[in-house]
Amino acid sequence: MAWRNLWRNRRRTFLTASALSFGFVAAVLMMGFMNGMMEEMVSNGTEVVTGQIQIHAEAYRPERSIHDTMGGREGLDVGALVAAAEAQNGVAGVAPRLYGGGLVSSGDETVGAVLMGVDPEREPRVSRFASVFVEGGMPGPGEVAVGAALADKIGIAVGDEAVLVAPAADGSTGNDLFGVSGIYRLDLGGFDDSYALLELGTLQDFLAMDRGRIHEVAISVDRVRDADPVAERVAVAVAGLSPDLATEPWSVFLGQLYFVVSLASAMNSVVAFMIFGMAIFGVANTMLLATFERRREFAVARALGTSGVALGRIVVYEGLLLGVVALAAGAALAFPLLAHIRANPIDLSAFVGTYSFMGSAIRPQLTVEYSFQEPLVSAVALLGTGIVSALLPAWRAARLPPADVLADR
Amino acid sequence: MKKAAILFILAGAVLAAAPAAAQTDPEILEIIDEVDRMMQGASSAGSMRMEIDTEHWSRSLEMQVWSLGTEYSLIRVESPAREAGTATLKVENEVWNYLPRADRTIKIPPSMMLGSWMGSHVTNDDLVKESRLIEDYDIVISHDGDRDGEDVWEFTMTPRPEAPVIWGRIEQRIRKRDRMPLWAHYYDEDGTLARTMTFSDIRTMGGRTIPTRIMIEPADGEERTVITYVAIEFDVGLDEDFFSLRNLRAHQ
Numbered sequence: 001m002a003w004r005n006l007w008r009n010r011r012r013t014f015l016t017a018s019a020l021s022f023g024f025v026a027a028v029l030m031m032g033f034m035n036g037m038m039e040e041m042v043s044n045g046t047e048v049v050t051g052q053i054q055i056h057a058e059a060y061r062p063e064r065s066i067h068d069t070m071g072g073r074e075g076l077d078v079g080a081l082v083a084a085a086e087a088q089n090g091v092a093g094v095a096p097r098l099y100g101g102g103l104v105s106s107g108d109e110t111v112g113a114v115l116m117g118v119d120p121e122r123e124p125r126v127s128r129f130a131s132v133f134v135e136g137g138m139p140g141p142g143e144v145a146v147g148a149a150l151a152d153k154i155g156i157a158v159g160d161e162a163v164l165v166a167p168a169a170d171g172s173t174g175n176d177l178f179g180v181s182g183i184y185r186l187d188l189g190g191f192d193d194s195y196a197l198l199e200l201g202t203l204q205d206f207l208a209m210d211r212g213r214i215h216e217v218a219i220s221v222d223r224v225r226d227a228d229p230v231a232e233r234v235a236v237a238v239a240g241l242s243p244d245l246a247t248e249p250w251s252v253f254l255g256q257l258y259f260v261v262s263l264a265s266a267m268n269s270v271v272a273f274m275i276f277g278m279a280i281f282g283v284a285n286t287m288l289l290a291t292f293e294r295r296r297e298f299a300v301a302r303a304l305g306t307s308g309v310a311l312g313r314i315v316v317y318e319g320l321l322l323g324v325v326a327l328a329a330g331a332a333l334a335f336p337l338l339a340h341i342r343a344n345p346i347d348l349s350a351f352v353g354t355y356s357f358m359g360s361a362i363r364p365q366l367t368v369e370y371s372f373q374e375p376l377v378s379a380v381a382l383l384g385t386g387i388v389s390a391l392l393p394a395w396r397a398a399r400l401p402p403a404d405v406l407a408d409r
Numbered sequence: 410m411k412k413a414a415i416l417f418i419l420a421g422a423v424l425a426a427a428p429a430a431a432q433t434d435p436e437i438l439e440i441i442d443e444v445d446r447m448m449q450g451a452s453s454a455g456s457m458r459m460e461i462d463t464e465h466w467s468r469s470l471e472m473q474v475w476s477l478g479t480e481y482s483l484i485r486v487e488s489p490a491r492e493a494g495t496a497t498l499k500v501e502n503e504v505w506n507y508l509p510r511a512d513r514t515i516k517i518p519p520s521m522m523l524g525s526w527m528g529s530h531v532t533n534d535d536l537v538k539e540s541r542l543i544e545d546y547d548i549v550i551s552h553d554g555d556r557d558g559e560d561v562w563e564f565t566m567t568p569r570p571e572a573p574v575i576w577g578r579i580e581q582r583i584r585k586r587d588r589m590p591l592w593a594h595y596y597d598e599d600g601t602l603a604r605t606m607t608f609s610d611i612r613t614m615g616g617r618t619i620p621t622r623i624m625i626e627p628a629d630g631e632e633r634t635v636i637t638y639v640a641i642e643f644d645v646g647l648d649e650d651f652f653s654l655r656n657l658r659a660h661q
Contacts, residue, residue: 067465105515112520163513165506171466171528172492175508 002317006325009290016286017326020382023279024330025337027378030275031268032338032368036345038261039369042224045257046250048188051095051126051218052227053234054253055085058246060215061253066100066169066207068215071242075212082122082217084237090222090230093125096200097216100207102166102174104146104196109154113146113196115166117203117214126220129184129197136182141199143181149193151183158182164196168208176206227251268374276381284389287319291393298397299405308398315397319390323383330382334375341368437548437564440588452477452648455615455641456487461529463632470527474641481652482536486527497526498657502537507657514654523575530604530625530634538574545572546579560585576603587611587618602628615642 006013046052060068070076078096085094098117103110120138124130129145130138136158139145144162156162161177168174178198186192204211221230227249235247251258291298298311345367452475459470470492476482485496494509504517517524522534538545546566553562566579577598582591593606604627608620621638 073465103515103518103521105513108516110515110518110521112518112524163508163511163515165508165511165515167525167528169465171461171463171468172489173495173508173527175495175511175513177511177513 002314002321005314005318006321012286012290013322013325016283017322017329019282019286020279020323020326020385021330021333023275023385024327024378024382025334027272027275027381028330028334028375029337029341029368030271031374031378032341034264034268034271035369035374036342036367038264039224040367041257042250042261045254046224046227047128047220048186049127049129049191049218050250050254051093052221052224052250053219053231053247055081055217055219055234055238055245055247056215057242058244060246064099064215066167066215069098069209069213070215070217070245071212072244073213075210075214076242078212078214081238081241084241085217085219085234088230088233088237090226091219091234092222093122093220095119095122095126095218096214097218098200098203098207098209098214099216100166100168100203102164104144104150104154105163105165106154106156106160111150111153111194113150113194115164115196115198115203115206117198117200119200126218128186132186133182133184136180139178139181139197139199139202141202142178143199143202144178145182145184145197146180147192147195148183148185150196151180153193156180162196164198164206166207168206169213170208172208174206174208178202224250269377272374272378272381276378276385279382280385280389282389283319283322283385284392287315287390287393288396291315291397294397295400295405298400299402302400302402303406308400311400312394312398315394316387316390319386319388319394320383321386322390323386326386327379327382331375331379338368434549437550438543440562440583451643452645453615453641453643454645454647456639457641458637458639459527459529460635460637461527462634463528464630468528471639475645475647475651477647477649477652481649483652483656495527496657497536498652498654499536500652504533504536505654505657512658514657530627530632534575542566542579545569545574551580556582559591561591589618589620604628610637614638614640617643 055070057068057070057072059065060070067073070081082094082096085091096119100115100117102113102115104113105111118129118138120130120140123138133145134148136145144164146156146162151157154162158180160180162180163175164178165173165175184192184197198206200214201211204213219230219234221227228251231247231249235245238245238247301311302308454473454475456471456473459472461468461470468489470486471488473485473487474482475484480501482499483496486492486494492509494507496507498505498507504522505514506517507514517533522537523532525531526533526536542548546568548564548566551563551565554560556563562583562585564581564583566581568574568576568578575597576595577600578596579593580596581593583589584591589611590608592608594602595604595606597603604625607624607626608622609624610622611618611620613619614621619638619641623636624633625636626633
């Protein structure tokens with residue numbers, strides 16, 4: 001009956017359903033854009049250097065003392081640690097790292113730098129260093145790779161020798177000559193002007209540390225959104241190797257970024273709430289008018305013995321059905337649109353430049369990210385809108401005094 | 410490097426051969442000048458031991474030291490073998506290190522001046538700043554009289570508004586009878602004690618009375634650096650030319 005009623009005034013039904021569909025499309029798109037931006041921020045924030053999961057000695061952060069290596073002064077079995085992490089489902093890459101602070105010098109120029117010891121084979125699966133070399137490549141034993149800005153500052157090029165000086169773990173001052181293997185440009189924060197990459201074993205020797213001593217294991221995951229469960233699995237897998245390991249997903253060690261992303265996600269809900277809030281009033285208005293137009297129809301139904309409750313129920317069903325129709329139409333429109341934008345991000349570079357924010361470079365383009373949750377929430381909200389906006393008209397319809405209406409009083 | 414600078418400067422209770430500072434009491438300048446005269450043009454050559462205790466390691470270095478006044482010093486590590494030949498040259502406000510393994514001389518950049526010198530609790534900045542106390546600080550006598558049975562002065566030094574210094578205040582006790590410094594307390598900008606320098610084993614070495622043991626202790630923790638003079642001679646006839654980059658590199 002409700003279904004047939006909907007088809008009695010097609011124009012009205014079409015308009016109302018369009019409003020709902022449009023609301024649905026708008027909500028899904030808005031949230032898609034937001035998610036796209038957030039995903040971009042998170043991947044850029046985590047894929048460039050940090051990875052999505054990191055393991056440290058518990059004492060390491062935030063001071064990052066050179067002495068707080070995993071497994072304490074004795075270190076641990078780095079190979080076993082890497083293998084254990086690598087074996088976990090969802091892990092894409094595992095890179096052990098060692099850090100030191102020192103000076104990089106060439107000729108008369110000297111600058112302070114973070115010395116980062118990396119495994120040249122494993123590092124590319126976690127960070128982007130290996131793929132952003134302007135010249136040369138990752139450092140082998142006895143070599144160093146530096147950022148473009150640092151290279152400019154002290155005037156070194158690939159093939160030159162650089163002097164490195166750093167306080168070693170035993171209190172002595174490490175100093176040696178290293179061949180420059182490459183110059184990279186990450187275009188991100190301080191990495192180009194104050195980082196120097198060395199092969200892990202080379203840096204361990206330089207800092208008078210054993211092979212088992214590292215500060216960090218950075219892990220990339222297959223899907224960024226799975227970082228938390230993967231981190232839990234990795235934590236369990238490596239727990240036996242040393243009692244003091246802290247395994248953390250990016251939401252912990254990039255707390256600020258996580259905060260911004262969470263905020264954006266909360267904003268998504270507010271946006272959806274506003275869109276459907278407006279839709280509720282629009283649809284309720286239409287339905288109320290319709291109810292008024294259909295007073296005689298309802299009065300006849302009442303006069304023929306339909307109870308007020310049954311009549312109200314029919315109106316609510318109409319609202320629900322309207323929602324279903326609108327949803328079908330909205331989905332038919334929204335998803336191809338999402339797919340299209342995802343394949344062809346909207347380029348905004350004419351309006352804004354690339355922006356670097358909290359270690360995360362944001363490209364000036366609008367892209368969308370698929371997500372199961374937001375369209376579902378929107379769909380439920382849409383159906384809810386249909387029902388809620390039918391409640392008042394239904395109540396009015398149920399309370400119509402049939403005799404008065406029929407008598408045109 | 411620190412050794413000579415610290416020793417002489419603090420020993421002289423800020424004896425730097427600097428022009429008289431406008432804000433500082435003439436009486437203090439007189440004291441300083443007196444000590445200064447004792448040190449005036451003094452060149453020295455000696456050897457010292459630096460023992461460093463940190464939470465993570467302890468070690469001991471033997472070094473040779475040359476200095477001229479408070480503006481020039483050259484220090485060369487003799488042992489342990491791994492670091493033998495490592496040398497530091499301080500000329501006025503600049504510090505160079507010679508690194509034997511790399512066979513290179515590097516000038517410490519401004520950003521690293523607060524870094525540790527040779528892993529000790531002495532910073533590169535300490536080396537250059539000690540000779541500038543009288544220019545960077547207003548000095549007043551905060552106590553004049555008996556302390557622990559000794560007739561002493563206590564100086565309080567507060568940085569001048571534009572002075573490029575890291576301390577909020579320095580206090581120092583000087584023994585009157587021989588102008589020997591006993592200790593110096595360094596406070597940060599919040600007025601919290603950051604480190605203590607203690608002078609002891611005052612005795613005659615190379616014909617002069619000097620504190621032969623200087624202990625530097627950060628206020629937090631159990632760490633310390635102790636510098637001990639093994640031998641020193643004064644008026645050894647060094648001039649400014651001796652403190653050159655060429656001599657910094659020279660193996661002897």
